[in-house]
Amino acid sequence: MRAWRMIRFYTILVYIFMFAPIAVVLLLAFNSSQFGGFPIQGFSLRWFYRLAENEAIVRAFKTSLSLGVLTALVSTSIGVLASLALVRYKFRGKDLVTTLLISPVLVPETVLAVGLLIFLRWLHMPRSFLLLLLGHSIIALPFVVLVVQARLVGIKKEYEEAARSLGASPVQTFFAVTLPLLMPAVFAGALFAFTISFDNITATIFWRPTGMETVPTQIFGMLRNSVSPEINALGFVMIVITVGVPLLAGGLARYFSRKKT
């Protein structure tokens, strides 16, 4: 049992390693000091006000939000269709198709970014918001497929067959039976895709048109000098969005599903 206690202690240390730096950012966002680091001089919300007044940051925020939402829409739509094919049908070449679908994860993102950029250059197409959208969607696609597929395996085929035998067309069956059952996974996949896009910096640096910034590239640009208190406040806002929203959504979903039963 001494060994077990050591394992537990070790685990706690690793969790501290994972969360202490994040906690420090959250804490420093409220530091009234005009420097981004320690010591903490007092509690203040001024950096949040300063953030809302910073036009470049607000613009980057809007870009990131619309990019994230559109990426979630695109990658979830094509990802759900692909997952249906992979789970519900038997066909030749399925292994190859699966490998292709997860290939964006296997190719280093830097290489993916350069490849797509050079291809567009060959087509004489300039960098654009559309490139960011398509690129982010392709990066998010494997994750959407994996999440949706995992859930789809658990939905019994019998429900769909029952609907079909009662005279529903395949499309009707999908919208009346499969999709409602799949909704939690669709939401999870969409949230995942949103976060992946909202968070992406590696490929975004290559793909963004001159003058367009997303929140991560904006932070990256601001970092050149040192960590400003505004970055801490921005970090706080980002963490609230990408962690708080899914947690809240998950919590609410659980609360309502419990009420029903």
Add this chain to the structure above:
Amino acid sequence: MNAGEKAFDRRPWLLLSPALLSIVALVVVPMSFILVYSFYVNIDLAVDRAAFQFSNWKELFQDSYYHVAIWKTLRMSVIVTILAAILGYIPAYFIAMTKFRHRWLLLLLLILPFWVSFIIRTLSWIHILGNQGALNGLFQWLGLIDAPLSMMYNETTVIVGFIHVFLPYMILNVYVSLEGIDQNLEPAARTLGASPWQAFLEVTLPLSLPGLAAGCLLVFVLTGGSYVTPLILGGPNDFMFGNLIHDAVVAELNWPMGATLSFTLLVILGTVVMIYSRFIGLNQLSKAFR
């Protein structure tokens, strides 16, 4: 249903077509283009000419600057992978084996870092190790030091940054394979006279190797392809191969060289993925999502 559908079912391909078309157009075709472009000639900033010549490849093979970068990248990836495996295995084991009632909480906390912005997690280490960081503040408050210790912008901080960001991938993958092991196996080994350590070493560890390997592959490939972490946490000498690609494409606008370097990185990391898929199979990677 007509007879044609029996012979060849078109429906899965219809459903797959948007996804496959986008993968082919946005991944497969561009990947072949970087090879084609590596033979082009760079004339000036952002100006190049279609050609079939080997000057970019010659430069890559002759200039030791590139070899140093490859060596540094492989070394960094190996170090980060090994450290992540050591750091990650034990927590994964704890989460899989604990009788703690709120195990879901531990799992949730494991997923949470994935939702926290990569750049925020990376720069947060400046708050820990920097001159105005938590550690220096603590040491000064304790009176151990007078002036801040300079701990930032070296290879170690880059390694710490990588591990911090990639560790959850490792823990999650190991956890998934540990969780799939029959809980009775270890006690069974014990009744047959094995010590706890032996039972772990001869029963649990071998059965968890696929998950450990999947975690290692992910961490290795993710580290090997990075360039942002060294830019934020490293000094001028802590560049990796990805940084050379970033410099060539974003700063020097030398697209043919950028293509050559990208293809090289693709081949190096692709070989690792290929070896892995040969021995273990890629479907282990997707198990973390179930």
